[in-house]
Every structure is written in structure tokens, then in C-alpha cells.
Ligand SMILES: Cc1cc2nc3c(=O)[nH]c(=O)nc-3n(C[C@H](O)[C@H](O)[C@H](O)COP(=O)(O)OP(=O)(O)OC[C@H]3O[C@@H](n4cnc5c(N)ncnc54)[C@H](O)[C@@H]3O)c2cc1C
């Protein structure tokens with residue numbers, strides 16, 4: 001069972017977003033960085049499948065700056081066997097550039113029984129690197145999977161669509177991107193954290209092209225105009241309905 | 252004449268609402284570039300509602316058919332759209348719906364270009380395609396220049412309100428000429444018959460821990476019914492994790508992002524991760540017993556008090572005005 005898991009270091013969801021001096025990126029002073037929450041599901045899925053198979057290797061791959069080594073160590077502490085850092089000083093705004101670099105590394109290190117990604121990264125919300133890598137590696141792919149079984153060379157995956165659940169099948173090896181519900185990620189135990197320090201972590205500098213998406217500026221969202229408390233208790237309902245009808249015009 | 256491709260979406264042979272949003276977005280881009288809009292429908296046969304797309308600005312409506320195209324066929328759809336795009340499209344526009352989030356990256360990778368995903372605005376400035384993308388759970392907006400050729404975009408559902416811009420909408424059908432692919436939909440398990448998805452409902456009534464127990468969500472369902480099938484019931488993560496409501500209803504950072512016309516947050520404190528999923532709603536109402544609850548900072552209209560007293564009265568008021 002040879003499984004690759006792509007993981008990303010992202011700002012914690014509690015982060016107060018401040019725009020950096022360049023006006024185009026996050027000011028990361030004082031920001032807490034974590035393993036992308038959806039990637040925890042991907043690492044957990046890889047570990048469970050390797051444990052079930054009894055043999056094999058889980059390799060975690062991150063593209064980012066030197067600080068992404070901490071994120072790789074987290075995954076190694078969960079139980080992954082070795083890590084690869086595709087080192088670059090800046091993660092590109094264009095997910096396709098990231099996908100090309102990852103695909104090249106996976107192609108060189110393959111073949112893989114399974115390649116796992118998170119459904120999306122909670123910083124850029126691109127939801128794209130997984131299916132793009134699948135396309136570049138010509139591997140079948142199912143995204144946003146909340147339940148997965150693999151039997152006799154076929155993956156059966158469930159994914160949420162509007163008002164329903166889609167049951168999708170494809171042959172393995174395949175690319176799967178993980179959503180909440182697929183498993184319950186383990187927390188790294190102290191023993192794991194200690195062991196992770198000794199596990200191999202290969203650092204490979206990569207040079208990336210510009211891509212088709214250029215950030216012009218980053219701004220805070222438009223402030224919502226000051227709301228008002230209409231009143232207290234059920235007595236306020238008539239006034240609320242009147243405002244919704246006449247002022248907001250939504251009734 | 253360059254073309255802007257509007258990738259539409261059907262389910263069970265009927266066009267989904269996001270299709271008119273995508274054509275509206277494509278029309279805006281085409282006007283900026285002096286191009287034509289071709290609406291593309293992928294199906295196993297004729298699709299109900301395709302004839303309406305001319306009204307939203309489609310110069311042409313092309314239905315590409317193949318046997319396995321009745322349900323979503325990821326690889327076949329991507330090959331069909333990419334093939335069509337190579338015929339001279341300047342821009343390919345998809346919806347950032349569940350299907351679009353899966354399909355758009357495949358199309359972009361097949362065309363060897365980037366994808367500007369989940370856009371809340373798009374404009375042409377001096378012949379250059381620009382777009383706005385919410386990042387960091389909506390806590391910041393990125394203005395990006397999209398230079399791929401073709402450029403591939405996906406539009407956040409419920410944001411590009413369909414606008415009447417009548418064009419010819421000349422309809423034609425052709426065989427897609429590509430296999431459906433290795434990834435096939437075996438079954439679609441409907442959550443509830445006709446359940447309106449929170450990400451697409453014009454009105455969302457959301458409940459949190461303040462509801463105290465799962466049975467009390469009936470109060471919110473009654474309010475939703477009072478809006479006559481236009482309202483869906485959403486939930487905070489607290490109640491989803493407690494097993495009271497399905498994850499499909501969860502609004503927020505690790506749930507769904509919704510932009511309804513009206514969002515009513517009931518018994519929800521308004522944590523930053525919840526706001527991430529509903530901050531782009533047009534009108535926000537909050538009902539909470541704690542006047543200092545953070546939700547009141549983003550709400551346009553707030554009512555302080557016990558939801559068990561307030562909501563039934565609101566339901567009656569909405570019903571009487573319906
Ligand atoms: C990585 C991460 C991701 C997350 N993703 C999400 C997400 O996607 N969506 C999400 O919602 N949360 C998310 N959260 C959790 C979020 O931080 C909050 O914990 C959660 O939103 C709180 O839910 P709640 O408002 O229902 O509960 P509470 O915070 O407990 O609020 C309950 C509210 O109900 C009010 N109330 C109680 N009784 C009554 C009454 N009788 N009448 C009126 N009001 C009453 C109280 O005053 C209180 O304000 C995430 C957290 C993390 C760390």
C-alpha cells in the first residue's frame with residue numbers, strides 16, 4: 001500500500017487577517033499556522049489504509065517555505081513514514097502551478113496505490129489542486145469524499161451534492177480529496193512526536209513559473225453597514241417584519 | 252468572433268438554477284470583451300429549460316450528448332468542455348457548485364491553464380479579465396488578474412443574480428464524441444425529497460445550540476415553511492457535531508458558504524467560523540437572548556430575547572403576510 005498525501009500549511013481559522021505591506025498577501029506576524037484541517041482527514045485515511053493492509057508506506061508532500069517542515073513533522077507525528085518538502089519562498093496564487101510541481105514529484109516517486117488531498121485549503125479556498133494533479137497524472141479522481149471503501153480494485157466514494165449524496169465509483173489507483181465525515185483524525189501522541197524527529201524529511205528546492213492568476217490587491221471585506229437592534233422579545237416582531245418588507249424589501 | 256463558454260448544469264434532465272447565473276456572468280464578460288456567449292449543456296438528451304438561456308444572454312445554446320452523460324460524468328464532461336474550448340473560447344465559466352468545484356479544475360488542467368475559483372465578482376478592465384475571490388473564509392478579498400488563455404473561472408452560487416439580457420439563444424445539439432470516462436455516478440441518494448440546499452436557497456433559517464435539543468428545530472422548519480418552499484434550514488457546527496442536524500446543512504468554514512437574500516440566525520452566537528459561511532448574505536437577521544452575542548455585529552436587524560417566544564410569533568407574522 002504506497003500512499004501519497006499532499007498537505008498544506010495554512011493560517012489557523014481564528015486568524016485576524018491583516019494585509020501585509022505589499023497589499024497583496026497576509027501579514028503573518030503573530031499568526032498561528034496549522035496543518036490544513038481537510039488534510040488531517042487525508043493523512044488519517046492514508047494511515048488507516050496502510051494499517052489495514054499491514055504493509056506499505058505513507059509519504060507526505062508539501063510545497064511551501066522552510067516553515068512547512070513543521071507541518072510535515074505534524075503528519076509524521078500522526079504516523080506518516082517520510083516527508084518531502086518542495087521548497088519555494090512563495091506559494092503561487094495559481095493552484096495549477098502548485099499542481100504541476102506536485103505532479104512532477106509524484107510521477108518521479110510513483111507508482112502510488114492512492115494519492116490523497118484535502119477537499120480545499122482554508123486559506124485560499126481554491127478547491128482545485130487535487131483534481132488538477134489527477135488530470136496531470138491521468139489518474140481517476142473523486143473530490144470531496146465523505147465516505148470511502150476500496151474493494152477488488154474499485155473505489156466507491158460518497159460525496160455531498162446539493163440536497164443529496166452522490167455515490168461514485170472509479171478504479172484504483174486513484175486520487176481522492178477528503179471531506180469531513182470520512183474519518184476521525186488522530187491527534188499525534190507524544191511518542192509519535194518524538195519518533196517524527198527521526199523520520200526522513202527530504203527538502204527539494206523547486207522553481208515555479210508565474211501562472212495565469214496574478215494577485216493585484218488584497219482588501220478586507222466591505223464592512224456591513226451598522227445593523228440595529230429592532231427590539232426585545234416577541235413584541236419586536238411586527239417592527240422586524242415591517243423593516244424586512246419596507247426597508248430591506250426581502251419579504 | 253471570440254466566445255465565452257458558459258458551462259451549464261442539469262440534473263435528471265432539467266437545467267439547474269446555477270445555469271442562469273453562469274450565463275449572466277458569461278454575458279457580462281462577453282460584453283466587456285466584445286464576444287459571444289455559448290451556453291454549453293452536457294446531457295444524454297434534450298434538457299428542460301435550455302430554451303430559457305437565450306433570455307439571460309446566450310447567443311447560442313449547444314447541447315452535447317453522450318450515453319453516459321445523463322448523470323455527471325467527470326472525465327467525459329471535462330473532455331467535452333475542453334474540446335469545445337479549444338475551438339476558440341477566450342473564457343470558460345462554470346458554477347462553483349458541487350459539480351462545478353469538481354469539473355472546473357479538470358477543465359483548466361486539460362487546457363494547461365489556471366482556474367480562478369469561487370468568484371463573487373468579475374469584470375473586464377481595459378480588455379483584461381479581473382475577478383474578486385473571497386479568501387481566509389471571507390475575511391479578505393483578493394482582486395486577481397486572470398491571464399490564462401482560455402481563462403477558466405467558477406462563480407460562487409447565489410451571487411450572480413440572473414438578469415434578463417435577451418439574445419438569440421440559437422439551440423443546437425451534437426454528439427459529444429468523447430467517452431463518459433472511468434468515474435461513474437452509481438446512485439444519487441436524495442437527502443429529503445425536494446430538500447432545498449442551504450447553498451442555493453434564497454432564504455436560510457439557521458439554528459444553533461440555542462435550540463437546546465434536536466426536536467426544537469421543528470420551530471425553524473415551521474418558519475421555513477411559512478416562506479413557502481423558498482427557505483432551507485441551516486445549522487451551526489455545534490449542532491451538527493452534536494448529531495442534531497446533518498453535515499449537509501452546516502453553514503460556515505467547514506460547512507457550506509451561503510449567500511441567500513435573507514439569512515436568519517437563531518440561537519447562534521456568531522463565531523468567526525460561522526460568519527465565514529454566511530457573511531455574504533444580503534440581509535442578516537439575528538435572534539439571540541444575549542445582546543452582546545457577536546452575531547449582532549454582522550446582523551442588519553437584531554431581536555434580543557428568547558427564541559422560543561420570538562420565532563413562533565415571527566412564523567405567524569410571515570404566514571399572515573404570505
Ligand atoms: C477549525 C474550525 C472550524 C469550524 N467551522 C465551523 C463551521 O463551519 N460552522 C460553524 O457554525 N461553526 C464552526 N466552528 C465552530 C465555531 O467556532 C463555534 O463553536 C460554533 O459556531 C458555535 O455554535 P453555536 O453558535 O450554535 O453555539 P454557541 O456558541 O453555544 O451559541 C449559542 C447561542 O445561542 C444563544 N441562546 C441560547 N439559548 C437561547 C434562547 N433560548 N433564545 C435565544 N438565544 C439563545 C446564546 O446566547 C448563544 O449566543 C469551527 C471551529 C473551528 C475551530
Ligand SMILES: Nc1ncnc2c1ncn2[C@@H]1O[C@H](COP(=O)(O)O)[C@@H](O)[C@H]1O
Pocket residue numbers: 006007008036038039042061062063064091095098116117118119120121122124125126127128129130
Ligand atoms: N502548497 C501545497 N502543498 C501541498 N499540498 C497542497 C498545497 N496546496 C494545496 N494542496 C493540496 O490541495 C488541497 C486543496 O487545496 P486548494 O486547491 O488550494 O484548495 C489541499 O487540501 C492539499 O491537500
